[in-house]
Amino acid sequence: MVGLSLGEKHFIQGGIAQDLRSDARKRLTYRPIYVETGVIPQANGSAAVKMGATEVIASVKAELGKPTSLHPDKGKVAIFVDCSPTAAPAFEGRGGEELSAELSTSLQQCLLGGKSGAGAGIDLSSLSVVEGKICWDLYIDCLVVSTDGNLLDALGAAIKAALSNTGIPRVQVAAGATGDEQPEVDISDEEFLQFDTSGVPVIITLTQVGKHYIVDATAEEESQMSSAISVSVNRHGRICGMTKRGGAGLDPSVILDMISVAKFVSEQLIIKLDSEISAAEAREEE
């Protein structure tokens, strides 16, 4: 990120205060979102999402595994983020590890709920094959190709799109397995079950600059932020997770106000994202 002169900083802050940002967006308007699905044919599901100059790719791989003893009826999901050096020179070598770890944890908190599995946005019980013995493990890997602010929202949208593109192979369990035996499973190569993504939440990041909050901040606007809250909201308006970033403290009333703003913005974003995902899948079929 190049530095900004004092004049540019005042221009950005003044624009946000007057509800007219550098590219003429209002404070609560997203940049145009472009979704492409099926970009990685070897994966079970994949999607590339472009929000302005921010570009991320998410891929989903499904493998059979053993469920944990705490939750024998649930599958497992692991989310990893990798910041590619093409995004910024600072990410070369191990420079991007800190940001990758932060994004991975935030995504896990927003989409998977707490350690006990409560409040997860992704329904893990649909991933179970044989209770206590076999379940599907989903490995969601994300790659940040280019960064211009608002990485968390773009990653959330990419994961949602990749999951809607995911086909889990149909599994035939051999009957008659009893006790501690591992049942025989036959993984079909042809039939796939589409993953149910109606419950997957979207992530809305609200960045506070001065006295106002903006949605979908560019990298320049993010450099001026005092604090940021990322809320994941699902289709029914329920909050599935939340993280706060930034050095400034926030008054609790401000946080509640930001959450209600996020819920309001999420309705339009979910509609927009769903239409973009279906347009992308229509394009893929052509």
Place this chain on the structure above:
Amino acid sequence: MRGLQISLNQTQKIRFDRALEKIESLSSKSNSNATVTVADSIPVNFEDGVLKGHGTSERDGEVVATLCGVVERVNKLVYVRTLRARYKPETGDIIVGRVIEIAPKRWRLEINYSQDAVLMLSSMNLPDGVQRRWTAVDELNMRSIFEENDIVCAEVRGFQHDGSLHLQARSQKYGKLERGQLLTVPPYLVKRRKQHFLQLEKYGIDLVLGCNGFIWVGEHVEAMDNIVKDLVSKSEQQSSVTTLNEQKHHQSPLETRQNICRTANAVRVLSALGFNISIEVITQTVELSSSLNIDIHDMLGAEFYVLVAEAEAERRSLLTKKK
């Protein structure tokens, strides 16, 4: 344009493709037989004695291209000019740069080139406009003129003997740019023209097209007032710091800001479509958007992209008809 990614519906796609085809058919008449790729042999009349320039080399007695581009001939010189190249400064270019370092008696600017440009203290006018030599006291106050990360508009003075690039900012129209936004476009889209500054009186904005691909769109600032403002702000600096902050914290009025955003979005659309950026094209695009009453943010939507492509096709067909 490379991989333009916007969602177009069916009719928009048809109109867009038709406009692009029209543009391509108009341009291909001129230079289609002069384009070469690597290892193509260049037809050359050997009796004249040919000078092999950039992008060519001799192989088996033939002149062969080493770059992909268009063959240009100037008297006996034959060279290959690439279409998309890194910015290459020439003397007299107007450029916009960002200060990255303050060194003894000079500022170092980043100008989207392979090396940083140098703006010598002696190539600048004194802030109070008096014609005298720069003294040691002035050298200590360099930071009060340009700080780190400031945006500066200057002219290329030339390359020195040691290979460094020097700039000069002796005229009133050069200097610090504030109250606006800087846009980055591919440098090959900004061709060298007679006019790189534009003052749109009715919108109240200033536009500076840097040949290095940095384009500044900002509020109109009177050149003379800058000097007076610097004097006033310097005297205020001694009295109190808070009033200085208030002065610097000037808020652009909403209407000027809307015009700045409209012009900036016009430049963004042109750069995404890969059309050459010049003052006429920018003013035409801005007028197109305001005449059709398109909301400023919708200028980055699919419909406006198609409109701009169609307008560009119209413009180029008019130009070829005039010829």
